[in-house]
Amino acid sequence: MPENKENKQEQAFITWNEQYDGGLAIMDEQHRKIVDVINELYRAVFALKVDGTAEEKEKEKAEGIKKSIRAAVEYVKVHFSTEETIMRKLDYPRYPEHKTRHEDFARRVLQDVMRFESGDRRVGMQLVAFLRDWLLEHIAVADKDLALYAKNKGLK
Numbered sequence: 202m203p204e205n206k207e208n209k210q211e212q213a214f215i216t217w218n219e220q221y222d223g224g225l226a227i228m229d230e231q232h233r234k235i236v237d238v239i240n241e242l243y244r245a246v247f248a249l250k251v252d253g254t255a256e257e258k259e260k261e262k263a264e265g266i267k268k269s270i271r272a273a274v275e276y277v278k279v280h281f282s283t284e285e286t287i288m289r290k291l292d293y294p295r296y297p298e299h300k301t302r303h304e305d306f307a308r309r310v311l312q313d314v315m316r317f318e319s320g321d322r323r324v325g326m327q328l329v330a331f332l333r334d335w336l337l338e339h340i341a342v343a344d345k346d347l348a349l350y351a352k353n354k355g356l357k
């Protein structure tokens with residue numbers, strides 16, 4: 202883990218590990234993109250600005266975080282919908298529980314977004330850590346199971 206803010210700007214928060222690959226091209230590609238959007242949010246949370254008054258810096262930073270949160274949320278939505286389409290198409294038996302997990306995740310993130318927008322600035326860091334932990338676990342377990350099932354059904 203990086204030690205100071207400058208390092209945090211330079212280093213990626215999450216580095217893709219091939220072990221995260223489930224072997225289904227579309228899902229793996231989207232999971233890599235999710236890691237990118239989370240890294241982007243992380244950079245926004247630790248953005249350093251040299252110019253301007255404290256108030257201006259604060260405002261600019263909040264705008265950057267807001268933009269990154271929106272981009273992450275939008276992309277995750279696209280990704281969930283891709284997975285859900287695959288699950289329905291293949292009659293995946295664990296579709297209901299997988300979809301429920303997506304919905305619980307979306308609800309939790311929405312709550313955080315509302316907290317952030319109402320001025321709670323701690324949300325940025327909490328959210329970025331939550332996204333990393335939740336998604337990496339989800340990719341490693343639930344999505345891997347789906348990828349395996351889909352591959353057995355002949356999807357590549």
Ligand SMILES: [Fe+2]
Pocket residue numbers: 284299303339343344
């Ligand atoms: Fe999933």
